[in-house]
Amino acid sequence: MLNFKGEKLNTMRSVNPFTNQVIQSYRAHSDDEAKRIIKTVDLAFKSWRKISFEERKMHLLNLEKELLDQQEMLADLIVTEMGKVKKEALGELKKCAWVCRYYAENGAHFLANEPIESDASESFVSFQPLGTILAVMPWNFPFWQVFRFLAPALMAGNTAVLKHASNVQGCSLAIERLVKDAGLPANVFRSLLIGGKSVKAVIESSKVKAVTLTGSTPAGKAVASAAGSVLKKSVLELGGSDPYLILDDADIEEAAKLCVSSRLLNAGQSCIGAKRFIVMESVYDAFREAFVRHMEEASFGDPTDEKTTIGPMARIDLRNELHGQVSASVAKGAKIVCGGFIPELAGAFYPPTVLDGIEPGMPAYEEELFGPVASLFKVKTDEEAIKIANDTVFGLGAGVFTSNVERGKLLAEKGLEAGCVFVNDFVKSDPRLPFGGIKESGFGRELSVFGIREFVNIKTVVVK
Incomplete structure (x- = not known):
């Protein structure tokens, strides 16, 4: 059972950093609401994992289309909630569309069975989804940080819940609507409107199989500690200097x-x-x-x-x-x-x-x-x-x-x-290249073939 101890956050506010005026307040999910959401996402995994790569591909391409069709409205939301200039917001959304297409076109190849010679008559490695993944994401790239995780996670057959930064709840809910507008099955992705104190309880839920976080080093250490205490995989992309x-x-x-x-x-x-x-x-x-x-x-x-x-x-x-x-x-x-x-x-x-x-x-x-x-x-x-x-x-x-x-x-x-x-260039993330850090900048990799294989069971199958 989840136990959201000490969480007193009932509302979350989005404040326009240009005007310093409140945009909107969002009611946080109660403990029971958060549990029900996680349960529905776990149930959705049971059927989503059985969908073929070709079907998942079409869903991701639909998601790409929705991102591009709605980019003006979504860019305005990014600008209003966290202050990014409009042209950069549009660029962020185009990159999200790109990562959806990249994994739609390459995911099946990245996760195809790999034969390995051994003493057995047949042996191979199979890549199977883990289940529901928790994503804890920051405000600075409120769409890209989510999609660079979400596109490979969905293509691999996982489902996901998102705990976004409290000041970009409008973006969080917009991503949930995008997934719905793209026609993906209900509840393969949901937003959790919860505070930071509730993250540990979500990680400890038996229905959550792993966690990824992009954020500060202290937040990463807390999440890694919580995940380690229940022996669950974590991927961390943290600070940099x-x-x-x-x-x-x-x-x-x-x-x-x-x-x-x-x-x-x-x-x-x-x-x-x-x-x-x-x-x-x-x-x-x-x-x-x-x-x-x-x-x-x-x-x-x-x-x-x-x-x-x-x-x-x-x-x-x-x-x-x-x-x-x-x-x-x-x-x-x-x-x-x-x-x-x-x-x-x-x-x-x-x-x-x-x-x-x-x-x-x-x-x-x-x-x-x-x-x-x-x-x-x-x-x-x-x-x-x-x-x-x-x-x-x-x-x-x-x-x-x-x-x-x-x-x-x-x-x-x-x-x-x-x-x-x-x-002779500045660092930028690219769906085709692995992305991540070492030391207190985190561990694990996102993007490319390495990213999609972070949240799968790398299973050895041997036939005598």
């Missing part, structure tokens, strides 16, 4: 443009956004000048305005926390090159900010700065660059900029401690 190496032979102007694009994407609220820029001494001044120029050219304002580069951060408290990290770093000796102040605006705005003079012990060195703040470091050698890049508890993404591709590949493959390293 992604280092980018700017080598002495890099195209400085191009590197600066791409680094700023990565740092300011989604108002800097991306786990794989570039955050620390480790620059060779011989090109430091040139890179710093170009980087700061592009940061200062960015315009922040109304996320519905096409001229706006970055919208507000998702919540006032998150903005204030970020400013606290900047202020604490400055108090310990860091220098503000640009930005670093709270604008006199109603929304949760923070300007593009650049810090240098970063040293160990400062928040800008030790912590993830989840907003439009960049930290610059000056180094003399490749070895020093790698040492600073890896001197972090995180290991999600990283980048290298150089005109010597072989040099870049060597540093990417052998030097940088991260789950994803891009050479």
Whole structure:
């Protein structure tokens, strides 16, 4: 039985971070309602798992179509609930459609039986669905984070329940409606409107077989602990403090443009956004000048305005926390090159900010700065660059900029401690490539063949 201890949350509010006005309040599910939802999803699994890959493919293609047909309305919802600029919201939805098509077209191949030679007359590996998977998802990419899990989970024959971030319940319920509009069987996917204190009870439910979380490292540790206590699989995609190496032979102007694009994407609220820029001494001044120029050219304002580069951060408290990290770093000796102040605006705005003079012990060195703040470091050698890049508890993404591709590949493959390293580009997720981190950035992989095989029983079958 579920036991939702200590949960006093009766309503959840969506607040427009541009106006700081309440959009809508949502009544949280009661304990009994949450139990009934989980039970219906578990029952739906019994029939969904029997549906052929070809039928699941058609369902995912229908889901792709609904995403594209409804993208304008859904993008407006994203903009309103968490402040993402409209063009980025539309891009997020197109990516969701892409991941549905990708797994529709490749899922059957990824999960086909694999013959293996042995002493038996026949032996093979079969990939069978586990059951209902709990997804605990964040607000920063309120559709993409869900769909990059949901598309492979459904294609594999699993069902799912979603515990979304409390400030994007409108997005959570919209995803549930999308699945229904696409004609998928009832209850293969449902939203749970519950608070964080109820997650442990859901994980412990006998009807939930595994859990995936994208979020902060503390949240990941709590979920991993809860899942481990009942011996259930978990996949975690957590924070990042992604280092980018700017080598002495890099195209400085191009590197600066791409680094700023990565740092300011989604108002800097991306786990794989570039955050620390480790620059060779011989090109430091040139890179710093170009980087700061592009940061200062960015315009922040109304996320519905096409001229706006970055919208507000998702919540006032998150903005204030970020400013606290900047202020604490400055108090310990860091220098503000640009930005670093709270604008006199109603929304949760923070300007593009650049810090240098970063040293160990400062928040800008030790912590993830989840907003439009960049930290610059000056180094003399490749070895020093790698040492600073890896001197972090995180290991999600990283980048290298150089005109010597072989040099870049060597540093990417052998030097940088991260789950994803891009050479001469910024890190981005792609359905065709495995995605995830190491160290306190989590474990397990999403996307590609590796992602769809995370939540299946890799079963050995031997025939004598």
